[in-house]
Structures are given as C-alpha cells and as structure tokens.
Amino acid sequence: MPQTAETAVPHARPAAALRPAPRGRKRDTVPALVMLTPWLLGVTLLTALPMVASLVLSFTNYDLLSLPRFIGTANYQRLLSDPRYIQSLEVTTTYVLVSVPLSVTVALLIAVSLSSTSRSANLYRGIYYLPSLLGGSVAIGVLWRQLFGGQGLLNSVLGLFGVAGTSWIGDPRYSLGTLIILHIWQFGAPMVIFLAGARQIPKETIEASIIDGANPVQRFFRLTLPLLSPLILFNLVMQTITAFQAFVPAYVVSDGSGGPIDSTLFYTLYLYIEGFRNFHMGYAMAMAWVLLVIIAVFTALAFWSSRFWVHYEN
Amino acid sequence: MSRPNMPGLNRRDLLKVSVGGAAALWLSTSNFALADSTSIKAGWYGGQDTHDRMQKAIAQFTAKNPDIAVSVEFAPFAEFYDRLPVEYSGGTAPDMHRHSMTYLFDYVKRGLLADLSPFIGKSIDISALYPGVVEIGKDGDQVHAIGNNQIAVALFYNKAKVAAAGSLDNLTWDGFRDLAIKIGKAGGANSYGTNDGGGFFAFLELFVTQRGKSLYSGDNALGFEPKDLVDWLDYWESMRKDQGAPPPSVTAESAGFQNAPLVKGTAAMQVGWSQQIVFYQALMQDELDIHACPVPAGAADNGHLIRALDFWVVPEGSRNKEAAAKLVNFLLNDEGALATLGLSLGGPASDKAASVLAKTADVPSGKVLTYLADLRGHAPSATPRWISGHGELESTLNRLNASVGFGQATPQAAADSFFTEAKRILG
Numbered sequence: 001m002p003q004t005a006e007t008a009v010p011h012a013r014p015a016a017a018l019r020p021a022p023r024g025r026k027r028d029t030v031p032a033l034v035m036l037t038p039w040l041l042g043v044t045l046l047t048a049l050p051m052v053a054s055l056v057l058s059f060t061n062y063d064l065l066s067l068p069r070f071i072g073t074a075n076y077q078r079l080l081s082d083p084r085y086i087q088s089l090e091v092t093t094t095y096v097l098v099s100v101p102l103s104v105t106v107a108l109l110i111a112v113s114l115s116s117t118s119r120s121a122n123l124y125r126g127i128y129y130l131p132s133l134l135g136g137s138v139a140i141g142v143l144w145r146q147l148f149g150g151q152g153l154l155n156s157v158l159g160l161f162g163v164a165g166t167s168w169i170g171d172p173r174y175s176l177g178t179l180i181i182l183h184i185w186q187f188g189a190p191m192v193i194f195l196a197g198a199r200q201i202p203k204e205t206i207e208a209s210i211i212d213g214a215n216p217v218q219r220f221f222r223l224t225l226p227l228l229s230p231l232i233l234f235n236l237v238m239q240t241i242t243a244f245q246a247f248v249p250a251y252v253v254s255d256g257s258g259g260p261i262d263s264t265l266f267y268t269l270y271l272y273i274e275g276f277r278n279f280h281m282g283y284a285m286a287m288a289w290v291l292l293v294i295i296a297v298f299t300a301l302a303f304w305s306s307r308f309w310v311h312y313e314n
Numbered sequence: 315m316s317r318p319n320m321p322g323l324n325r326r327d328l329l330k331v332s333v334g335g336a337a338a339l340w341l342s343t344s345n346f347a348l349a350d351s352t353s354i355k356a357g358w359y360g361g362q363d364t365h366d367r368m369q370k371a372i373a374q375f376t377a378k379n380p381d382i383a384v385s386v387e388f389a390p391f392a393e394f395y396d397r398l399p400v401e402y403s404g405g406t407a408p409d410m411h412r413h414s415m416t417y418l419f420d421y422v423k424r425g426l427l428a429d430l431s432p433f434i435g436k437s438i439d440i441s442a443l444y445p446g447v448v449e450i451g452k453d454g455d456q457v458h459a460i461g462n463n464q465i466a467v468a469l470f471y472n473k474a475k476v477a478a479a480g481s482l483d484n485l486t487w488d489g490f491r492d493l494a495i496k497i498g499k500a501g502g503a504n505s506y507g508t509n510d511g512g513g514f515f516a517f518l519e520l521f522v523t524q525r526g527k528s529l530y531s532g533d534n535a536l537g538f539e540p541k542d543l544v545d546w547l548d549y550w551e552s553m554r555k556d557q558g559a560p561p562p563s564v565t566a567e568s569a570g571f572q573n574a575p576l577v578k579g580t581a582a583m584q585v586g587w588s589q590q591i592v593f594y595q596a597l598m599q600d601e602l603d604i605h606a607c608p609v610p611a612g613a614a615d616n617g618h619l620i621r622a623l624d625f626w627v628v629p630e631g632s633r634n635k636e637a638a639a640k641l642v643n644f645l646l647n648d649e650g651a652l653a654t655l656g657l658s659l660g661g662p663a664s665d666k667a668a669s670v671l672a673k674t675a676d677v678p679s680g681k682v683l684t685y686l687a688d689l690r691g692h693a694p695s696a697t698p699r700w701i702s703g704h705g706e707l708e709s710t711l712n713r714l715n716a717s718v719g720f721g722q723a724t725p726q727a728a729a730d731s732f733f734t735e736a737k738r739i740l741g
Contacts, residue, residue: 063399063424064399064400064402064403065399065402065403065420065421065424065426066424066425145567149567150563150564150567166563167563167564167566167567169566169567170562170563170564170565170566170567171563171566172720172722255392255569256392256396257709257712257713259566259713259716260562260563260566260716260720261562261713261716261717261720261722262713276396276399276400277395277396277705277706277709278705278706278739279399279420
C-alpha cells in the first residue's frame with residue numbers, strides 16, 4: 001500500500017526528531033567526559049589502582065623496603081595462627097558489638113527528647129553535637145588519657161567520695177571500656193540524623209495517637225520507633241563501619257602499642273603495626289581485605305535482619 | 315549582545331602566561347638548585363632539645379658551606395620510624411639521617427644504605443672516633459653507618475632518697491631488689507623503689523652478658539636460653555610484688571621522661587641510657603646521680619657494654635651523597651657543632667668530642683661524661699650488634715613482661731612465647 005502523506009508524517013517525524021539526538025548526545029558527551037576527567041582520574045589513581053595493588057600485594061611477602069615476592073595464600077593462612085591477630089579481632093568485635101548499639105540508642109533517645117522546636121532544644125542540640133565535631137581527633141585521645149589516667153580527673157572526683165580509683169587506661173580490665181565510652185560520647189552525627197527523621201513524623205499522626213489515648217511511652221514504641229526504624233538501620237550500618245575502622249583513639253591512648261597487653265589492640269592498629277613497624281606490609285594488606293569482608297558480612301546481616309524490624313511506609 | 319571591545323588575552327597570550335606561571339610555580343616549590351648549589355635533606359628523631367640543637371648545628375654547617383642548602387625533618391622516635399619506611403619506599407628519604415641500631419640492620423640487610431667507605435678519609439674523618447664506633451656499623455667491608463655517640467645502660471637515682479634507705483656500693487642484683495623494696499615500702503602506698511626494667515631489652519642484654527651470653531647468636535638466632543629469660547621475668551615479678559617496682563598499670567602510663575616514676579616522685583631509681591640523666595634532672599628539683607647497674611654476687615666484671623647506638627647514614631638512593639657526607643663529617647668533628655649538640659645525641663663518640671663537652675658541661679652532663687669515661691676503661695671496644703628484627707623483639711619483651719605483671723602469664727609461659735615469636739621474627 002502506498003504511503004499517504006497523513007500516514008507518512010507521523011512516522012517520519014520521530015525519525016527526523018531522533019536523528020539529531022545522537023549528534024546532540026555526542027556533543028554533550030565530550031564536555032561531560034572532560035568535566036568528569038578529574039574525578040575519573042582521582043577514582044582510578046587514588047582508589048581503584050591502590051585497591052588492586054593492595055589485593056595483589058596481599059599475596060606477596062612485601063616489606064615496603066624491597067620488591068614484593070609472591071607467596072600465594074601464606075599471609076591469609078598466617079591470620080589463622082597469629083594470636084595477636086585473633087586478639088585484635090576479639091577486641092574490635094567487642095568494641096563494635098558494645099559501642100555501636102549503645103551509641104545509636106543514646107543518639108536516638110536524645111534526638112527524640114530534643115525534637116521540639118523550642119530555643120533551649122536548639123541550644124542543647126548544638127552542645128550535644130560538639131563532641132562529634134571534635135571527632136576521633138588526637139586531641140580527644142589525649143584528653144581521654146588525662147580524664148582516665150591513674151592521676152586523672154575521674155580518680156580525683158572519686159577521691160572526693162573516698163573511692164580509690166585505678167588506672168582506667170593502664171589496666172587491661174578497663175582500658176577497652178574507656179574507649180567504648182569515648183565512642184558513645186560521640187553520638188552527635190547519628191543524633192542529627194535521628195532529629196531530622198523525628199521532625200518528619202507528621203503532627204496529625206501524633207495527634208491522632210494522643211486522641212486515641214496513647215501515653216508517651218506507647219507513642220515512642222508504637223509510633224516513633226517504627227517510623228524511625230529506617231534511620232536506625234542506616235545509623236547502625238554507618239556506625240558499624242566506622243567502629244570497625246577505629247584507629248586514632250587506641251593509637252593515642254595506648255601510645256601506639258594497643259596496650260596494656262593488647263587490650264586495646266584494634267584491628268586497624270595491629271594492621272598498622274604489622275605494615276609500618278614490623279615490615280610485614282603484605283600481611284597487613286591481607287588483613288585489610290579480610291576486614292573488608294568482615295564489614296561486608298556485618299552490613300549484609302544488618303540489611304537481612306531489617307526485614308524483621310524496619311518499617312517502610314510504602 | 316556583542317562582546318565589549320577591550321584588550322583581552324588571546325589564546326597565544328594565555329598559553330604563554332600558563333606556561334610561564336607553571337614554570338614559576340615549579341621553580342618555587344621544587345628543590346630546584348641554582349648553579350653551584352646543592353640541596354640536601356637531613357632527618358633525625360629525638361625530643362625538643364635535640365631538635366633545637368640539631369637545627370642550630372645545621373645552621374652552623376650552612377654558614378660554613380654556603381653552597382649546600384639543608385632542609386630538615388624531625389620527629390619523636392616512634393613517629394620518625396613510622397614514617398621512614400614509607401619515605402624509603404617512595405624514594406623521598408632524607409639524604410642523611412639519624413638511625414638507631416634498633417632498626418639499622420633492617421635497612422642494611424635490604425641494601426638501602428650507601429657504603430660510606432669511599433668518603434672515609436676524604437669527606438669523612440673518622441680518625442678521632444673511639445674504637446668500635448665505625449666497626450659496629452660495618453657489614454663485611456662496607457661501612458653503612460657511622461656512630462654519632464657512645465652510650466651505656468645506667469642506673470639513675472635520687473641521692474637523698476637512696477641515701478636514706480641504704481647504699482649502692484657493691485650493688486648486686488639481690489641487693490638492688492632489697493634496696494628497691496625497702497624504698498618502696500618506706501614511701502607507703504603508690505611508692506616504689508625503681509621503674510619496671512623487665513621490658514627494657516638492653517637491660518636484659520646486660521643481664522645475659524653478665525652470664526657470659528649475648529642477645530644474639532649470628533644473624534638469626536637468640537644468644538641466650540629460655541631459662542635466662544625466665545629468671546629475668548621472675549626477678550621483675552618479685553620486684554613488683556613487694557613495691558620494688560610499680561605494677562604494670564602504672565608502668566603503662568609512664569612513657570616519656572615527664573611521666574617517669576623517678577620524675578613523678580613515686581620511685582627513687584630509674585634504669586635507662588646514660589645521657590638520659592640530663593633530661594630527667596631538667597624535670598626535677600631533687601639531685602640525681604648515676605651509677606652502674608647491678609652485677610651478680612662475686613662477679614669480676616660488671617658486664618656493661620659501651621657502644622654506638624645511634625648512627626649517621628646516607629641512603630643508597632640519595633643523589634647528593636657527597637654533600638650528605640660533608641654534613642656527617644661536620645656533625646662528627648666540628649668543635650662548634652659538638653659544643654652545640656652537647657649530649658643531646660648521646661655520649662661523645664671521640665676524645666675530641668669529650669673534651670669539647672667537658673668545657674661546657676653542666677653538672678648532670680659532667681656525671682655522664684665521668685660515668686662513660688670510667689666504663690670505657692673496662693668495657694670491650696667491640697660490641698655486639700642488634701640484628702634485623704630487634705625492634706619487633708623489643709616490643710614483644712615489653713608486652714610479655716607486662717603480661718606477667720598482670721598475672722596473664724607465668725614467667726615460664728612468657729619466656730616460651732618469646733622464643734616462639736623470636737623464631738618467627740628472626741626467620
């Protein structure tokens with residue numbers, strides 16, 4: 001059938017409209033690539049290549065000072081029989097399992113209590129966020145030594161009540177506990193996220209629950225908590241990753257040794273000691289890759305469990 | 315809208331400006347040297363006093379050698395050695411730097427240090443140095459390091475407190491323990507006789523040397539037996555039990571001169587490296603004195619070693635070895651530099667240095683010079699080296715000594731663990 005003008009035009013139009021498009025996309029692609037080049041170079045040279053190099057070096061005997069020598073999976077095998085590595089794993093896992101839930105809980109409770117719009121709430125939000133601004137800095141590590149040392153502020157206060165203190169950072173029974181307290185104290189970042197979430201809870205919903213006779217505790221557990229559960233998941237995952245990578249507090253408080261007797265030997269601190277002090281950089285690389293797997297497993301577990309306790313409105 | 319007609323940069327001008335600007339930037343930030351001028355970088359570790367004195371000494375060097383520009387980098391010991399392997403790996407190590415024997419042979423073994431033999435007798439004069447100062451840094455015929463000091467382990471003590479409790483004359487190990495416990499108990503709670511020396515590897519070396527053994531045998535084995543280490547750890551545990559030495563929780567907080575029990579007034583004695591009395595004395599009012607360490611009862615010789623412990627080295631990768639060698643020579647031999655450095659790098663490495671220091675020495679420095687001069691009369695000039703892996707072994711001993719103190723391990727278990735670790739570390 002011969003094509004009429006009426007039938008031909010609608011078909012011709014899209015074709016005609018599409019033809020310049022590839023040229024337009026091409027015109028856009030080149031400047032886009034040029035603009036992206038710094039980022040692409042950065043991600044390739046500073047992230048991707050070092051990661052590949054790290055993976056390759058984890059299968060070598062590399063001491064930083066001479067050429068690496070391929071040794072297969074020996075570094076990974078040594079992990080299983082290295083008592084200090086096992087100790088660092090225990091210390092770090094304890095740190096994560098205790099400090100992360102506590103830190104998230106404290107952040108949540110304070111965020112909910114500060115979710116009003118009063119001026120005093122604004123002031124307290126700022127005050128509570130301050131420790132997070134200082135973050136895991138060296139200065140905070142030094143401050144912690146002064147607070148929890150044998151002649152520190154805590155023992156001075158205890159002394160006022162006739163209680164004989166101890167060296168909280170020098171005694172392996174308490175040293176990790178002081179670092180856990182330090183982590184919990186820095187609850188500002190998750191608190192801000194919870195605050196943002198708490199302010200998004202519709203007023204109508206809260207009012208409805210009040211009309212229905214729900215008391216504050218019921219409102220918290222039946223309303224606030226379920227509605228904030230996606231943010232709890234987010235904070236748990238982020239805090240877990242951060243806690244597994246904790247380095248500065250243990251380095252400063254223990255003078256870089258992970259002591260006393262390895263009680264604060266965090267995973268990353270031991271990795272650092274092996275790589276840079278003991279000249280076992282290949283071994284340290286293997287540790288780094290295992291840490292990546294551990295963090296991935298913990299994150300996956302958190303996401304898998306979320307189906308049982310995270311409430312999504314849709 | 316038309317563009318305003320103004321004299322702007324055209325593409326050619328822009329190119330010129332860019333190239334010119336980049337060149338200017340490169341010249342200003344790189345180590346670009348003008349003709350007839352050489353730039354080198356010097357590095358060292360130490361405390362603030364060392365940093366101040368070294369910079370003054372280098373200023374003296376550049377004043378006398380205007381054709382050599384010297385940039386510097388310095389840090390406390392631990393931080394310096396955290397950074398150094400990365401610098402060697404990246405090819406940015408200083409052209410000459412201070413090197414401790416703790417890690418020296420880790421670098422020698424890997425061929426990272428230049429052979430200084432070609433410079434000896436030309437750029438570097440070693441004729442005045444004490445016997446052993448050069449030899450200890452040798453590997454075969456090659457000289458990889460030249461000592462910049464001679465030091466020894468020593469016992470510092472608070473004169474008044476020790477005099478009130480007894481005497482250090484004819485000091486045996488048992489006598490040292492009795493005295494330490496007596497001082498500790500006399501002072502009441504939180505008072506101790508001496509610092510915990512159980513984790514001090516050089517002190518253990520003295521202990522095994524007195525038993526006719528050595529720290530190392532050859533290049534990859536320990537030179538003493540597990541029984542020696544058990545006795546050593548047992549000795550320090552008996553000290554801690556009766557206030558002779560502080561518990562490990564206190565020792566864990568005593569890093570740094572300012573935190574030492576001697577300075578804090580919680581102990582009357584402190585074991586350390588001879589020149590450290592100067593640093594301790596600067597931090598306290600009570601007068602300190604220096605004494606040789608304990609000996610076994612009836613021993614003919616006190617077993618003390620006097621050795622170069624810190625060195626000047628030039629990396630094999632340095633492109634300015636000649637200029638670096640000149641700086642090494644200046645720091646070893648120039649009287650002005652020796653006077654400026656004082657005892658900040660340790661005891662003198664030559665009679666020349668000793669006589670320069672004697673002229674300007676304050677009271678604590680004078681005590682160090684006398685102590686080392688006395689030891690030099692008895693100690694062997696050839697001293698054993700600390701082999702590759704020494705640094706890791708040192709931290710292992712420190713950790714295991716604390717384990718015994720915290721009741722986490724018996725001396726026997728700790729010694730077994732040390733020997734197992736040593737086998738892995740020394741390969």
